[in-house]
Structure formats: C-alpha cells, structure tokens
Amino acid sequence: MSKVLVIGAGGVSSVCVHKMAMNPDIFSDIHLASRTRAKCDAIARSVKERTGQTVSTYEIDAEEVPALTRLIEQIGPRLVVNLALPYQDLPIMDACLAAGVDYLDTANYEPKDEAKFEYKWQWAYHDRFKEKGLMALLGSGFDPGVTSVFAMWLKKHKLKTIRQLDILDCNGGDHGQAFATNFNPEINIREVTAPARHWEGGRFVETPAMSKKVAFDFDQVGPKNMYMMYHEELESLARFLPELERARFWMTFGDAYITHLTVLQNVGMTRIDPVLYQGKEIVPLQFLAAVLPKPETLGPTTKGKTNIGDIATGEALDGSGEKTFYIYNICDHEDAYAETGNQAISYTTGVPAMIGAAMMLTGKWQGDGVFNMEEMDPDPFMDMLNTHGLPWQVHELPAPVDF
Structure with missing residues (x-):
C-alpha cells in the first residue's frame, strides 16, 4: 500500500490528486488536508466522478506543527506532498521529521514578511533528515522542477x-x-x-x-x-x-x-x-x-x-x-x-508533483537527506512526463x- 498525504487544496493540488488517482498502482490510498476542508471535499468529489477513486479529507492548519504531526501519525502515510504556500514549507518539514515521514514540495521556502525565496533554510535540514533516514525532495513542479x-x-x-x-x-x-x-x-x-x-x-x-x-x-x-x-x-x-x-x-x-x-x-x-x-x-x-x-x-x-x-x-x-x-x-x-x-498552469505544476512522488514511492529516486531535482537520475522522470500528459x-x- 502506497499511502500518501497531500497538503493544500488549490489548483495544483487538484491536478496532483486527480493524477494520483489515475495511477492507483502507485497511489493506492490518497489523503488530502488543508485549512479549508470544503476545498478538499470539492476535489475529492471531482476525483470520485472522474476516476472512481476515493480521497479522504481533513482540516488542518499547516503552520501548527504539533497538530499536523498528530494528523500525519494518525494517517500513517509513506510520503507527505506539500502543495501549500511556500512560507509553510518549514513547519511541514518539521512535522515530517517529528512523524518520521518523507517529504516533497514544489516551491522553496519564503518568509512571510520578506519576498525572498531561497533554498538555504531547507538545505539546513539535510542532516536532520539524513539522521532519521528520511528523504526530502525539493521543487518538484515545472519551474522549479x-x-x-x-x-x-x-x-x-x-x-x-x-x-x-x-x-x-x-x-x-x-x-x-x-x-x-x-x-x-x-x-x-x-x-x-x-x-x-x-x-x-x-x-x-x-x-x-x-x-x-x-x-x-x-x-x-x-x-x-x-x-x-x-x-x-x-x-x-x-x-x-x-x-x-x-x-x-x-x-x-x-x-x-x-x-x-x-x-x-x-x-x-x-x-x-x-x-x-x-x-x-x-x-x-x-x-x-x-x-x-x-x-x-x-x-x-x-x-x-x-x-x-x-x-x-x-x-x-x-x-x-x-x-x-x-x-x-x-x-x-x-x-x-x-x-x-x-x-x-496548475496542470504543469501538479503533474510533476505527482511524478516526483511516484519516483520516491517506487524507489527510483531515493536517499537520506534533503535533495534537489538536479541530484536525481532524469531518465525515469522524463519517461513519465511523456506518458502522463507533459x-x-x-x-x-x-x-x-x-x-
């Protein structure tokens, strides 16, 4: 069973969850959480209508690390896919470390009070993920990704x-x-x-x-x-x-x-x-x-x-x-x-998020620590782009x- 938790319920998340549901051999159990559960429910209904697959939904504030940690532990996913806002990256990474779960996102961290997005904050998590035997994959969208x-x-x-x-x-x-x-x-x-x-x-x-x-x-x-x-x-x-x-x-x-x-x-x-x-x-x-x-x-x-x-x-x-x-x-x-x-625009980011998650869940991309897309073998990812809509x-x- 490849259980996954997706956080965020915007357009990118909608695409990613739909594409996950279209690949049940990889994503056999999909869970979706955001600050507004109604948005998650709307995506789940669309997924059910289009694919017949069921998506479980939850309400969570991604910046509340203890509550998010409890939710992750309750669900027990193999991977958390962060499709929330960039300034929520670090709290979600903290929760993944606390719960012992791999992590993926599509955009690097950006402080709320400064329009300056850099990888330094997330690269600083490398040793903590490595010590726990966990993998974090950064920037699995289109650009970056x-x-x-x-x-x-x-x-x-x-x-x-x-x-x-x-x-x-x-x-x-x-x-x-x-x-x-x-x-x-x-x-x-x-x-x-x-x-x-x-x-x-x-x-x-x-x-x-x-x-x-x-x-x-x-x-x-x-x-x-x-x-x-x-x-x-x-x-x-x-x-x-x-x-x-x-x-x-x-x-x-x-x-x-x-x-x-x-x-x-x-x-x-x-x-x-x-x-x-x-x-x-x-x-x-x-x-x-x-x-x-x-x-x-x-x-x-x-x-x-x-x-x-x-x-x-x-x-x-x-x-x-x-x-x-x-x-x-x-x-x-x-x-x-x-x-x-x-x-x-949502599609070109949501599909690569799904593919990056598939790379991790199938073991084609693996490692302990925090990684960028450039560090991985491009071939299996490129193959999936061709067969999954891009x-x-x-x-x-x-x-x-x-x-």
Whole structure:
C-alpha cells in the first residue's frame, strides 16, 4: 500500500490528486488536508466522478506543527506532498521529521514578511533528515522542477558541460479576465515585483524588477514579450552545474498584466507589510489576493497553450564542439481542463508533483537527506512526463541564443 498525504487544496493540488488517482498502482490510498476542508471535499468529489477513486479529507492548519504531526501519525502515510504556500514549507518539514515521514514540495521556502525565496533554510535540514533516514525532495513542479530535470537530461545525453542556460516560461493562454494570476496571487505578485537576479561570472547579479524585456517566438504560441526575473531553480542549478557561466529565467507577460500590476504597485496594493485599517492590521497583498479571481476558477474560460523549456549551450558530449539545444513542453489549457478540471498552469505544476512522488514511492529516486531535482537520475522522470500528459521535445539550434 502506497499511502500518501497531500497538503493544500488549490489548483495544483487538484491536478496532483486527480493524477494520483489515475495511477492507483502507485497511489493506492490518497489523503488530502488543508485549512479549508470544503476545498478538499470539492476535489475529492471531482476525483470520485472522474476516476472512481476515493480521497479522504481533513482540516488542518499547516503552520501548527504539533497538530499536523498528530494528523500525519494518525494517517500513517509513506510520503507527505506539500502543495501549500511556500512560507509553510518549514513547519511541514518539521512535522515530517517529528512523524518520521518523507517529504516533497514544489516551491522553496519564503518568509512571510520578506519576498525572498531561497533554498538555504531547507538545505539546513539535510542532516536532520539524513539522521532519521528520511528523504526530502525539493521543487518538484515545472519551474522549479521539470526545468532542472531538462537541464540534467541534456547534460546526461547531449552536453558534456552547460556553459549558458536560459529558462523560458511562456503562458499563451487567455482567461478573459481584466486581471488575474494563473497561480496563487500572493506568491505570483511577490515573485514578479521582487528584484530580478541572474547568475553570471560566479555570482548573482541583481537588476530592477521587470527591467529587461525581449521578444521571443514560441512554438505553437507565437511571439511574446518575456521579462527577466529571479526564480529559485537558478540557485540550485548554479550549485549543481558548477561550470555554468550564465543562467537566466524569463517569463512572458501581456501588456495589460504589466499595466494593472504597475498601478497596483504604485498605489500600495502589493505591499506585504501590515497596514492599519479600521482598527485592524491587514496585509494589502493578502487583501488583493482575496478579491482577485481564484486561479482554480479560471479553467473553464482559459484557452491557448503554455510553452516552457530550457535553451542550453555547452560542449557536445560527442566531442563535436559547442552546441545549443532547446528542450520544452507545450501544454494546452483546454486539454488540461478536460482531463482534470484545471487550467494548464496548475496542470504543469501538479503533474510533476505527482511524478516526483511516484519516483520516491517506487524507489527510483531515493536517499537520506534533503535533495534537489538536479541530484536525481532524469531518465525515469522524463519517461513519465511523456506518458502522463507533459510530452517534451528537443531540438538542436544553429547557434547560441543572444538576448
């Protein structure tokens, strides 16, 4: 019996749980918990209707370590899959240590009061997990996650070294809303408004948020403006690819999104520090997130495709000189919704979460301690991407990209 506990009940969780239920040979007993049990129940009903599988649901505050520890001990899962908010990572890891259970997440820790996400807090847990004979797998989403696995697959099969790496994240979908984020609004806006950082010359170089824009023609999507920003896989890639001379992350945004975000930032609605309103403290960004459309409600109206991948340049494995490869996935919003009831942004994160969990439960990825995706064999993960809804393709480019 492969019993698993998933924490969190947003769009990513919905996709992950649906895909787990579609693979009962690996996930034979699925449990789902979040702060709002009604959200868990809604996912469980959808899973039952689509797959016939039963999902048990619970209400829990993931930041309450003793209560979460008791719940984990009560359920007795082999693995806890954390699909809650990034600032809940450490409490959930603490509960896993206390209960003696393996851990997986899709995004690294970020303090509530500072828009700065780094791996240092979670890497510091390595010895504690190792001493208990437990495994923690970090960042098993798409970016981070698949983008790191893409890079390591290229290094294993195409390139002896990776000198330059660009990660390109394009959402060509249209949800019909004036302004909405395709994943958690609070996390999305914190990421976008933070200063950009890229790896170059052995260090991170910081530039103002959204200050570098270039156009790129994406396969099956078309030309889009993309902006350089910081993303956490740059930190782990720089650590596990020591030969990297430059690594950058790019994400596409439409003009309307940029206009709305600029206005919201100018009037203070993206602030993450508390303000006093009618005698009570509120965080403007959290209030904004409460009034924006929920990402999990965008599925029925979202049309178009995503295109996410890596462009890597380095010394060819076969000794034929320097080569550049572009490896990417294209995901259709309407296809994702038809299968799981969620749009492609949730799908492209939820499916890799399921695959990472499958890697751990089947023993294809194992170890004692805290691990990043770059440390694992990319081949079995890449195989499951092809067979579980996120097929990838790789092409050699005639020359390195020059943005």
